[in-house]
Amino acid sequence: MGRMTGITGIDDVARAAGVSASTVSRVMNGRAGVDAALVERVRTAATALGYRPNPLARSLVLGRTQTIAVVVPDLANPTFQGMLRGVTLAAARDGYRVLVADTSEDVAAEEAIVRETRRRCDAVVLCSPRMPTDVLTAAVAALDPVVVINRSVPGIPGVSADYRAGIVDLLEHLAALGHRRLVYVAGSPSSASDAARRAGVAAFAQARPDVEVRTVEAGATFGDGAAAASVVIDSGATGVVAFNDLVAMGLLASLAARGVAVPAEMSVVGFDDIPFAAFTTPALTTAAVPVGELGELAWGRLAARFAGEEPEGDVVLRPELRVRESSGPPPAAVGRTARAARTGRS
Amino acid sequence: MGRMTGITGIDDVARAAGVSASTVSRVMNGRAGVDAALVERVRTAATALGYRPNPLARSLVLGRTQTIAVVVPDLANPTFQGMLRGVTLAAARDGYRVLVADTSEDVAAEEAIVRETRRRCDAVVLCSPRMPTDVLTAAVAALDPVVVINRSVPGIPGVSADYRAGIVDLLEHLAALGHRRLVYVAGSPSSASDAARRAGVAAFAQARPDVEVRTVEAGATFGDGAAAASVVIDSGATGVVAFNDLVAMGLLASLAARGVAVPAEMSVVGFDDIPFAAFTTPALTTAAVPVGELGELAWGRLAARFAGEEPEGDVVLRPELRVRESSGPPPAAVGRTARAARTGRS
DNA sequence: TTGAAAGCGTTACCAG
DNA sequence: CTGGTAACGCTTTCAA
Numbered sequence: 001m002g003r004m005t006g007i008t009g010i011d012d013v014a015r016a017a018g019v020s021a022s023t024v025s026r027v028m029n030g031r032a033g034v035d036a037a038l039v040e041r042v043r044t045a046a047t048a049l050g051y052r053p054n055p056l057a058r059s060l061v062l063g064r065t066q067t068i069a070v071v072v073p074d075l076a077n078p079t080f081q082g083m084l085r086g087v088t089l090a091a092a093r094d095g096y097r098v099l100v101a102d103t104s105e106d107v108a109a110e111e112a113i114v115r116e117t118r119r120r121c122d123a124v125v126l127c128s129p130r131m132p133t134d135v136l137t138a139a140v141a142a143l144d145p146v147v148v149i150n151r152s153v154p155g156i157p158g159v160s161a162d163y164r165a166g167i168v169d170l171l172e173h174l175a176a177l178g179h180r181r182l183v184y185v186a187g188s189p190s191s192a193s194d195a196a197r198r199a200g201v202a203a204f205a206q207a208r209p210d211v212e213v214r215t216v217e218a219g220a221t222f223g224d225g226a227a228a229a230s231v232v233i234d235s236g237a238t239g240v241v242a243f244n245d246l247v248a249m250g251l252l253a254s255l256a257a258r259g260v261a262v263p264a265e266m267s268v269v270g271f272d273d274i275p276f277a278a279f280t281t282p283a284l285t286t287a288a289v290p291v292g293e294l295g296e297l298a299w300g301r302l303a304a305r306f307a308g309e310e311p312e313g314d315v316v317l318r319p320e321l322r323v324r325e326s327s328g329p330p331p332a333a334v335g336r337t338a339r340a341a342r343t344g345r346s
Numbered sequence: 347m348g349r350m351t352g353i354t355g356i357d358d359v360a361r362a363a364g365v366s367a368s369t370v371s372r373v374m375n376g377r378a379g380v381d382a383a384l385v386e387r388v389r390t391a392a393t394a395l396g397y398r399p400n401p402l403a404r405s406l407v408l409g410r411t412q413t414i415a416v417v418v419p420d421l422a423n424p425t426f427q428g429m430l431r432g433v434t435l436a437a438a439r440d441g442y443r444v445l446v447a448d449t450s451e452d453v454a455a456e457e458a459i460v461r462e463t464r465r466r467c468d469a470v471v472l473c474s475p476r477m478p479t480d481v482l483t484a485a486v487a488a489l490d491p492v493v494v495i496n497r498s499v500p501g502i503p504g505v506s507a508d509y510r511a512g513i514v515d516l517l518e519h520l521a522a523l524g525h526r527r528l529v530y531v532a533g534s535p536s537s538a539s540d541a542a543r544r545a546g547v548a549a550f551a552q553a554r555p556d557v558e559v560r561t562v563e564a565g566a567t568f569g570d571g572a573a574a575a576s577v578v579i580d581s582g583a584t585g586v587v588a589f590n591d592l593v594a595m596g597l598l599a600s601l602a603a604r605g606v607a608v609p610a611e612m613s614v615v616g617f618d619d620i621p622f623a624a625f626t627t628p629a630l631t632t633a634a635v636p637v638g639e640l641g642e643l644a645w646g647r648l649a650a651r652f653a654g655e656e657p658e659g660d661v662v663l664r665p666e667l668r669v670r671e672s673s674g675p676p677p678a679a680v681g682r683t684a685r686a687a688r689t690g691r692s
Numbered sequence: 693t694t695g696a697a698a699g700c701g702t703t704a705c706c707a708g
Numbered sequence: 709c710t711g712g713t714a715a716c717g718c719t720t721t722c723a724a
Contacts, residue, residue, distance in 0.1 A: 010718060021718080021719090022719080023693090023694065033693065034694085038693085053717080055466050056466065056716085057406055057716070057719090059402050059700095060716085060717080061699080061719050067445070067466070075431040075434060075435075076427075085421040085448070088421060088447075098445065099413070099443055099444065099445050100430075100443075100444050100445075115398075119398065120401050249625055279598075279622070281626070355701060357701085366710065366712075367701090367703090368704085368710070371703055372703090372709095372710090379709065384709090399701080400702070402700085402701080403716090404702055405702095406700090406703095407702050407703050407715075407716045408703070
């Protein structure tokens, strides 16, 4: 009520309007059945005093906060920035706010962070959670209104991109260009989306026995891509599919430094279509993952739950192949021999 | 207490441990002066029941939420992503969470969003607020624990980058390279940091009357930069300082499309040093604004306030010149004449 | 239609 | 050192 705090409470308004707090509450919440005259008096008093109901108190009694949590592994990653933005904008349209949490890729701390954050909110969106499947399954059960992005958990609404299909598209794109020796520069084996990508590689390899696809272990960063350059060059491949755009950019930079022309001598394609993929040199061919849309859809599922609807099955978005300048036909045999000779291999 | 809700409350623990709720509260908050035996019993009971104090109830009675708000004009902007990340990580280290709000560059809605968000938090960080100075000054007074990034408000702790000095550094860099006809591709006149940049241009112009600096109105996006290309070319300038890296990248793309070699025919420098500035072609010379650090410092000021310290004056970070490949000596006179002729000017 | 009173789950003050 | 008992600010029965 604000005895000594400068902020006006419901009792101040009640007193000013000459009614009870109950009535003020009813008016503020637009509940019908209040005398028009009183409504007017309360409105006037509230405005005059600049009264705004304390959201904390409302949350406590109502049992809902109008806030959802969004947990990401790394706020510096364009992919998660996009998801966060998608969720935030969509939720804001419906009057919900977002509490962010960055787990800093700390798998061990992830579950605790999620639990903690969840308690202050009505629901939570987990973006590409890193925790092991069993832990995730258990955690998610205790989190209830929850949606998971890029990770499938039985019985839990999930929205994800089809990384497997995306990789196949990329591989087929390269094969169609004439490449017969490809390499997949993989991400961390602990990443669920990398597992999906590897499955795509396997599926493609089976469907196209005429194309050789090797896998090189790398990581998910620009540095990992740059570091993988020599192994990629030595592999004798003419086309490379990177785990993501960051890795592809690292590869591009390292390749340029070593004088390997892209796409003349080697084609490089990425994954994600982060905002800057179109501006690399050469512009990166990639599979676009609509991260903002994933975020919006995640909110949509949550909103549906709040509205009492039953959770439906997973929604899966198919990445879209974006052909730009980093991919092209493989060099003629003589060109390849020349490079092989240059790097000291037969 | 959880009569029918499945969640355990403080009373459940009290009952299980055979003590009062007060004691449970004391134990949970690690308050000294509780019998060791009771502490043990309470701990055991709490663990057994999986009790976690309801943060909402604590917030209500304690008057603090352990949460701060971060309001940004646009979550898609790398600059704000960096600030958000800086604040979030720093705050998390001290046990604080972050509620994000994206105003979508809606100046009119900004104040309301800030007010609303602030009510659920203990403080707020305003990142480059767009509202007019008088509105900002008034708003900020009602928000109290608040820190403003990149906007100076008398009496309010602020942390900002010295855009003025950064522009001067960039201009001097170009002048030192030999350029005598420069153009500044400006951002929105309503942007406070653009005003600072223009002041830098003016200061430089005064100090170096031998160098001509024209200003071209543009904007803050990649598209704005691309659109400004023809005006820039027609200006006859040999060096251009863009409002930010995004604009510089747009310029770079457009210049490349028109066959203007950078930096051979024209030098282009950006501002901010966003994560991808190092990977453009040619790599962008820019003035690095440590956005993450701005965010961390913002949190630091808030933490100090929470600790009862008095707010100190503004802290200003000086951008650091990052010379890369997009800037170089101006073309020889004959070269310039050649281009001028090509574009139909004398 | 309106108001009094009982919570929501926790902490803090004040006796004992 | 411990346990009642008031708040915190609001919403919601329940009577009147």
